[in-house]
Amino acid sequence: MMFTEEVLCRFRNPKNTGELKDYNGRGKSGDSECSDVIEMFVKFVDDKVVDAKFxxxxxxxxxxxxxxFIDIIKGLTIEEACNIDVFDLADALGGLPLEHMHCTKLPKNAFMKAVEEYRQNSREK
Ligand code: FES
Known part of the structure; x- marks a missing residue:
């Protein structure tokens, strides 16, 4: 299976890349086998995702x-975003080649770390 048109379109013109200046949760996630790494910056307000970039x-x-993933989580509560099924993300892109299914774990893992940082900072205030 090759990459779908939706994968290639988002790869060429991602909407959510960059760094948020006013983030209050940040998380990094990587895969040791392929060395891919993403870093996600999330702005939470009252346990809701109001913005994110990567x-x-x-x-x-x-x-x-x-x-x-970022398109989908904007406006969701932390709980709703945590419940997103990574297979649904692949479906939203029209599918992924089997050897790239492991890539679906990266955004959710980075998001969970951003949630951890947000909660840690909220407790310390
Ligand atoms: S090839 Fe490893 S995250 Fe895509």
Whole structure:
């Protein structure tokens, strides 16, 4: 299976790349086998995701899957975002080649770390 048109489109023109200046949760996630890494910056207000951006060193799947993940989580509560099924992300891109299914874990793992940082900072205030 090759990359779908949606994967290639988001890979060429991701909407959510960059760094948020006013983030209050940040998380990094990587895969030791392929060395792909993403870093996610999230702005939470009252346990809701109001904005997010990401930086990436990775394959077309890692870029497109993270881009679509961020589109989906904007406006969701932390709990709703944590319940997103990574297979639904692949479906949103019209599918991924089997050898790239591991890429779907990166955005969710980075998001969970951003949630941890946000909660840690909230407790310390
Ligand atoms: S090839 Fe490893 S995250 Fe995409």
């Amino acid at each position: 930086k990436v060193f990775g394959c077309p799947s890692a870029i497109s899957i993270t881009d679509v």
